[in-house]
Amino acid sequence: MSRLLPALALVLPFLITPSLAAAEVATAQRQVDAQQLDAAEATLETHLARQPDDSEAQFLLARVRAWQGRPEQALALYKLLLQREPDNADYLLGHGQALLWAGQPQAALTSLERAAEVAPDYLEVQQVMQQARAALTSPVSATAPLAAAPAQRRHELELSARQDWLDNGFDNWRSQRLDYSSTQPEGLGWYGALLREQRFGEWDNGVEAGAVIALDDNWTLQPEVGYQPSPYFLPEWHADLRLQRRLPAGFLGAASVRRTQYETTRVDRLALSAERYWDSWRAGYTLNVTDVANAGTPIGHDLALDYYYQGLSYAGVRVTVGEEEAVEEQQLITSDVRALSLQGRHWLDDRWALTWEVGQHRQGDYYTRRWLQLGLRHAF
Incomplete structure (x- = not known):
């Protein structure tokens, strides 16, 4: 028994960490659903300080920052995500949305068109492509789903x-x-x-x-x-x-x-x-x-x-x-x-x-x- 306790003390942190990480991301998602974006950002930043390579947390943080009206900061996170998974349709869509809200609709179309190639039946990709084209042909496009994201004129x-x-x-x-x-x-x-x-x-x-x-x-x-x-x-x-x-x-x-x-x-x-x-x-x-x-x-x-x-x-x-x-x-x-x-x-x-x-x-x-x-x- 005296030998088992030190072994458990070494193994237990590795058993607890994944479940704790999942709980933190789930908490942040609930905060997003309640439109508590500042709280969600704080939760995700604390989590990523311990697990900086958690793609799920990075993806959610990128969307939160875009919804807060800081698409430029979201773009840095999308760049890291796309380096790991360049054909991830969700990342390409988020990258395109952030570029659109940053006032770069033409650049947004590059990511969105790639997302359409990867996932041709992805309805939201088609909708944001329409918004990006409209942003250059008329001043009409969609808002962010949770908060207005100011874009450059x-x-x-x-x-x-x-x-x-x-x-x-x-x-x-x-x-x-x-x-x-x-x-x-x-x-x-x-x-x-x-x-x-x-x-x-x-x-x-x-x-x-x-x-x-x-x-x-x-x-x-x-x-x-x-x-x-x-x-x-x-x-x-x-x-x-x-x-x-x-x-x-x-x-x-x-x-x-x-x-x-x-x-x-x-x-x-x-x-x-x-x-x-x-x-x-x-x-x-x-x-x-x-x-x-x-x-x-x-x-x-x-x-x-x-x-x-x-x-x-x-x-x-x-x-x-x-x-x-x-x-x-x-x-x-x-x-x-x-x-x-x-x-x-x-x-x-x-x-x-x-x-x-x-x-x-x-x-x-x-x-x-x-x-x-x-x-x-x-x-x-």
Whole structure:
């Protein structure tokens, strides 16, 4: 018996330590479930001081720090975890979420796309990929599941020029735009543009401005206005209000109303849209119902299909059919339209991108218009 007690004294710590470690991680998880993030962080830090290589505790601590609004500190832990298990879909997802909340949505897509390859049926990976793309294309993305995670604001500036060639004796068109946008996941976003267009030998100048307001995790409101001080063919002003709802399984739904005021008439439009994101694809459809004062109610359909590659670079096709109003020599006309265009944005690195668009638009029997647009975009 005297020999057994010293042996037990040596073995007992090794028997107790694993169960104690599991109990500490379980305690931290209960604290997280109760949204006691500070307490959970303290529990995990104490535990990791004794067992610094516990991957389960490191993973939970990384998520806690991201939920506390410190995604940069979470990224250091995810780096260690991914060094050990580079194909762990949970770690890749968490790494992508932390990058998104740190204001690096394009970098987030690299981890998320890898997670989608490893676990193609992982629904949450698809949802966060959608949020990362939305964070770069609009100011709407999801919040952290337990606490708001502030992310850096992203600004983008684009200078573009467009040339339109018309047949049937119509003069060609030209236009230039300077677009600016400021986005932040779960924050207020805004955008604006300066524009000038030449048609029929005349130049029109104008400005546009809008905002995207996240009402909650799923609803966003987007008001927009435009104004031309002395228009010849552009409208005097327009106002648009769009309400968008994020739906399960990568779907988005939206409705918008728009009023456009010309010198001689007014145009009201109702647009109903549906979008779906899955894997590297986005598909969209919009029904446009337009009320032209004293000129009928044209109905049009817009279809879109985009393929994303290398983060947020994409190429897409747009198709328009139905009826549409157009301005010809200061007269508003309505006619059948058929339009097809290809467009895209190719990111050269994290800051610079080239944008492009080519297309053809048939405006009833009036003319066929073909165009080319090129732009240079800078993120900062």
